[in-house]
Amino acid sequence: MSETITATRETTAAGEAPVQQLSMQQALNRALDEILAANPRTVVFGEDCGRLGGVFRITDGLQAKHGEGRVFDTPLAESGILGMSVGLAMAGFHPIPEVQFDGFAYPAINQIVCQIARMNYRSRGTLPMPITLRVPSFGGIRAPEHHGESLEALFAHVPGLKVVSPSDPHDAYHLLTYAASRPDPVIFMEPKSRYWQKGPVTFASETPDAGTAYAGAAPWAGLTGARVVREGRHVTLVAWGAMVARCLQVAELAAEDGIDVEVLDLRWLKPIDAPALVASVGKTRRAVVVHEAPLTSGLGAEVAQLITQGCFDTLKAPVERVTGFDVPYPSGDLEDEYLPNIDRILFGIQRVLEYRRG
Amino acid sequence: MDTKPTLAAVDDAAPLTQDELRELYSLMAAVRHLDTSAVAWQRQGIIPGYAPELGQEAAQVGSGYAVDKARDFVFPTYREMGVARAMGVDMVGYMSTHKATWHGGLYKPLESRFAPIQAVVAGSVLHAVGWAHGQTLAGLPAGHLGVALTYFGDGASSQGDVHEAMNFAAVMKAPVVFFIQNNGWAISVPTERQVAGGSVATRAAGYGIPAVQVDGNDVVAVFEATRNAFAHARSGKGPVVIEAMTYRRGPHSTADDPGRYRTLDDERIDAGEDPLERFRKRLLADGVADEAFIAAAHEAATAEEEAIRAGIEALGPRPGSEMFDLVFQETTPALESQAAAWREESEHV
Numbered sequence: 255m256s257e258t259i260t261a262t263r264e265t266t267a268a269g270e271a272p273v274q275q276l277s278m279q280q281a282l283n284r285a286l287d288e289i290l291a292a293n294p295r296t297v298v299f300g301e302d303c304g305r306l307g308g309v310f311r312i313t314d315g316l317q318a319k320h321g322e323g324r325v326f327d328t329p330l331a332e333s334g335i336l337g338m339s340v341g342l343a344m345a346g347f348h349p350i351p352e353v354q355f356d357g358f359a360y361p362a363i364n365q366i367v368c369q370i371a372r373m374n375y376r377s378r379g380t381l382p383m384p385i386t387l388r389v390p391s392f393g394g395i396r397a398p399e400h401h402g403e404s405l406e407a408l409f410a411h412v413p414g415l416k417v418v419s420p421s422d423p424h425d426a427y428h429l430l431t432y433a434a435s436r437p438d439p440v441i442f443m444e445p446k447s448r449y450w451q452k453g454p455v456t457f458a459s460e461t462p463d464a465g466t467a468y469a470g471a472a473p474w475a476g477l478t479g480a481r482v483v484r485e486g487r488h489v490t491l492v493a494w495g496a497m498v499a500r501c502l503q504v505a506e507l508a509a510e511d512g513i514d515v516e517v518l519d520l521r522w523l524k525p526i527d528a529p530a531l532v533a534s535v536g537k538t539r540r541a542v543v544v545h546e547a548p549l550t551s552g553l554g555a556e557v558a559q560l561i562t563q564g565c566f567d568t569l570k571a572p573v574e575r576v577t578g579f580d581v582p583y584p585s586g587d588l589e590d591e592y593l594p595n596i597d598r599i600l601f602g603i604q605r606v607l608e609y610r611r612g
Numbered sequence: 613m614d615t616k617p618t619l620a621a622v623d624d625a626a627p628l629t630q631d632e633l634r635e636l637y638s639l640m641a642a643v644r645h646l647d648t649s650a651v652a653w654q655r656q657g658i659i660p661g662y663a664p665e666l667g668q669e670a671a672q673v674g675s676g677y678a679v680d681k682a683r684d685f686v687f688p689t690y691r692e693m694g695v696a697r698a699m700g701v702d703m704v705g706y707m708s709t710h711k712a713t714w715h716g717g718l719y720k721p722l723e724s725r726f727a728p729i730q731a732v733v734a735g736s737v738l739h740a741v742g743w744a745h746g747q748t749l750a751g752l753p754a755g756h757l758g759v760a761l762t763y764f765g766d767g768a769s770s771q772g773d774v775h776e777a778m779n780f781a782a783v784m785k786a787p788v789v790f791f792i793q794n795n796g797w798a799i800s801v802p803t804e805r806q807v808a809g810g811s812v813a814t815r816a817a818g819y820g821i822p823a824v825q826v827d828g829n830d831v832v833a834v835f836e837a838t839r840n841a842f843a844h845a846r847s848g849k850g851p852v853v854i855e856a857m858t859y860r861r862g863p864h865s866t867a868d869d870p871g872r873y874r875t876l877d878d879e880r881i882d883a884g885e886d887p888l889e890r891f892r893k894r895l896l897a898d899g900v901a902d903e904a905f906i907a908a909a910h911e912a913a914t915a916e917e918e919a920i921r922a923g924i925e926a927l928g929p930r931p932g933s934e935m936f937d938l939v940f941q942e943t944t945p946a947l948e949s950q951a952a953a954w955r956e957e958s959e960h961v
Contacts, residue, residue: 297749323749329783334738334776341742341760344685344727347749349742364773368732369739375938376716376728382941414939437941525944 273456279449281423282312282388285430286350290320293348296434298325300335300352300388309354310390310449332362339385340369348384350434356391356443357400370439371414385439386430391419392495392546393593394447396586403583404547406494409441410524410556417523419443421498423453425477425521432477443523445496479522480530486516489540489603492531492557494520497544497594504599513603523553531557532564539565540606542574544594549577571609576602617822619844619852628832630900636677636831637895638909640669640888643694645913646703646920650693650710654866658925659710663691667829667861670887671793673698674834675761675856678842679725683758685743687727687736691793692763701726703916704923711924714934718927734771737762737790741777744786744845754848757787761838764790767798769812778851782819787845789838790821790853793828795860796882800873813855821851828856829887859883932958 276284290296298313298320304327307314317325328335332353339349353359359366366387373383393402409417416438420426426444433440483498484505491501498519505515518534520526535541541561543554558573576594584592628636643665650662665672672694679686679699688695696706696719705719709729716728730736740762747758768774769792781788792812796803804810816823822844826837834856841852861883863870870879895901936943936951 323751329776329779331776331779333773334741334780337735337738337773337777338742338745338780341687341739341744342746343742344739345743345746345750347746364732364735365738369730369735373728374941376730377721378714378716378718378934379938379941380720380722381728416940416944525946528945 273454275452276423276427276455277450277452278420278423278426278444279311281427281455282430282444283314283316285427285434286313286316287319289350289431289434290316290324293434295346296324296348296350297342298350298352299328299338301328301330301354303327303352308352310444310446312388312390312444312449313352332358332360333365336362336365336370336387339387340365340373340383343373343383343385344381348386348434350386350388352388352390354390355397355401355446356389356403356405359387359389359403359405360400366409366415366441367412371412374438375414382437383439384434384437386434386442387439388430388442388444390446390449391443392445392447393583393589394496394546396589399583399585402589404495404545404578405441406443406523406545407547407551407553407556410553415439415441415524417441417443418521419445419495419523420521421445421448421483421493421495421519423451424455425481425519427455427457428477429521443495447496448499451499477521479527481519481521482516482530482534483519484515484517486514486538488514488538489542489606490516490518490531490534490538491542491544491599491603492518492520492534492561493544494523495546497546500594500596501544501599504596504603507596508600508603513607515603520557526556526560528560528564531561535561535565536568539568539570541565541569542576542599542602542606544576544599544602546578546593548580549575550580552577571606574602574606616817617820619822619824619840625839625843628835633832633895633900634905634909636673636835637891637901637906638912639673639677639698640694640831640891641909641913642916643669643673643697644888645910645917646697646707647693649917649921650707651862651866653921653924654710658921659707660712661866662710663865664862665691665694665860667859667883667887668793668795669694670831670891671828671834671856671858674831675763675791675838675854677835678838679761680759680842681725683756684842685725685727685740685758685760687740687743687760687762688729689733689736689763689765689768690729690731691765692729695763696724696726699724699726703920704927707920707924708927711927713927714930733768734764734773734777737764737768737777738773738780740788740790741781741784741786744781744788744851745784747787748784748848755846757846757848759787759789759842759845761789761791761842764792765798766792766794766796766803766807766812767801769807769815770798778816778819778821778853781851782821785848785850787848788851789841789845790816790851791838792853792855793858794855795828795858797860797864797874799864799868800870802874811855813853816853821853823853823855825855825857828858829884829890831887831891858887861886 676695676698740760744760813823
């Protein structure tokens with residue numbers, strides 16, 4: 255799957271489709287605009303999503319364009335937002351609710367875990383929940399408490415949910431479009447520290463109108479799995495969200511020392527693209543998982559197990575994890591101490607490179 | 613300043629006909645027989661557990677009878693068997709949840725206009741608001757809106773989701789009828805230690821929602837209150853709260869022992885007159901029904917219970933593959949591989 259997307263990008267770079275430089279915020283905004291235009295059953299809502307356009311402006315201008323019935327503000331209550339999404343889905347709508355910040359998903363956990371994740375099962379498939387829950391996620395912006403949480407392991411542990419996190423504007427655009435077209439609930443974790451970085455977004459056609467952007471399989475062929483962001487021979491860094499960019503920086507620095515680092519953007523945190531992990535680490539024979547969330551029972555443990563299961567005979571070292579610590583997400587002054595930084599990731603690489611069997 | 617919200621005087625429907633009154637009695641009798649039998653089934657080992665609604669037949673049948681199945685939708689919790697029966701839900705499918713066949717039951721929720729049974733109290737109240745707002749978004753003209761009818765109890769009223777639901781519904785003028793069965797008890801905790809102010813209905817004024825408190829043991833009063841509320845919500849005037857005052861005459865569930873928190877004397881004093889007996893006397897006194905009709909209704913109820921029991925006893929376990937197949941609309945490789953391993957290792961191949 256990871257190879258497919260590489261091929262797609264080469265093809266488009268050859269001139270078959272236009273490329274635009276957009277920030278992730280612009281890419282997400284454009285995706286929502288097109289989804290709303292293409293699917294009249296879609297509704298976008300949450301706290302301050304209407305007139306204000308969201309605190310991160312992801313829904314900027316959408317209410318003016320699509321109307322107050324399609325894009326609206328809710329009262330300030332996350333359980334209400336998610337509980338309401340269930341009812342809208344039961345009535346045949348495709349809700350795209352927003353929880354304003356990761357930490358505010360906690361008040362909605364009951365509705366997410368006990369209701370959204372289970373309704374398809376409980377109803378024996380007769381009441382699907384095509385809900386895409388957008389959650390500005392992860393840290394790195396010097397924000398107040400509860401504004402820098404990494405909830406992927408929590409959500410990935412819940413049967414009935416799918417979890418995805420884009421790392422760049424292109425993926426943000428296409429993964430959101432894809433997620434919103436699926437019949438199952440998807441937790442869409444947006445790396446808020448990457449909202450404003452620009453990057454190339456390749457579109458399906460010159461005028462990505464409703465039909466072409468939404469209807470076909472072609473634009474997101476290859477988006478359902480992980481992606482090799484940088485090829486390398488010596489070690490694989492596995493990351494998602496904002497950590498992908500950091501791992502790319504690390505790879506550049508390591509290259510100066512002759513270490514050839516492969517960076518695998520997992521993208522889907524559930525389901526995890528196990529074949530892509532095995533393909534990459536099967537080649538490099540060493541792996542370091544990098545995530546912002548605390549270490550213990552973090553998604554890195556799951557990734558490490560999948561790699562160990564698939565690459566046990568060829569691994570040259572135990573899979574390393576470079577993560578946040580088992581502490582509450584700290585204040586901005588200590589944020590850089592908490593988040594995996596370049597040095598800590600380099601140490602992780604060093605540990606797998608220097609490992610000798612005892 | 614008088615800020616008490618009032619129901620719009622939009623209900624000009626005719627009073628219940630004699631046929632309808634008799635039908636209500638037949639429904640209550642069917643519910644009574646099925647409910648008391650289900651407790652017996654549990655004692656006999658036919659089902660592992662059940663949450664009886666004994667004493668709430670009038671509240672449930674009266675409200676469920678007001679639902680227009682062509683356009684309305686009901687959001688129950690786990691003690692709404694009487695509503696389901698009044699709405700014509702497949703009762704073997706309904707009772708299968710108590711047989712431990714499938715959480716949510718085997719009936720078809722969309723066709724039944726009756727959401728899957730779920731056990732998080734107040735969890736479904738917000739679903740009703742979302743569904744109802746969907747009716748508004750669908751652009752149906754006032755007077756033709758589908759109405760969401762959501763059930764919960766005095767215990768569930770303590771949940772924050774009920775506050776969020778009432779506030780959302782009022783802000784959005786969503787066509788929702790909040791139907792509280794205040795049956796006096798949330799397992800072992802009485803209403804006075806559950807509901808500050810003593811009434812859920814009085815809270816509605818804080819949201820600007822009209823509310824009525826109704827004698828929940830009077831099936832006709834419940835029906836009329838619900839019909840009024842439906843007319844109000846359907847006309848686009850927003851939500852309504854109905855608090856039906858009733859009494860949970862049985863245990864919370866077949867696993868409960870009310871002797872630990874209330875005496876038989878308490879029950880005799882607090883329960884009031886049995887709603888079924890009360891309605892029987894009224895129909896006889898008004899000349900709407902005679903003893904022969906009453907006897908026939910109970911005979912039919914017994915036959916119906918026996919047929920449902922036979923259906924329940926005949927229900928085998930669902931195929932284990934459904935555990936995997938029904939999680940998602942689009943399954944995942946991990947789930948497929950777990951299903952394959954389960955099949956292989958359980959020798960179900």
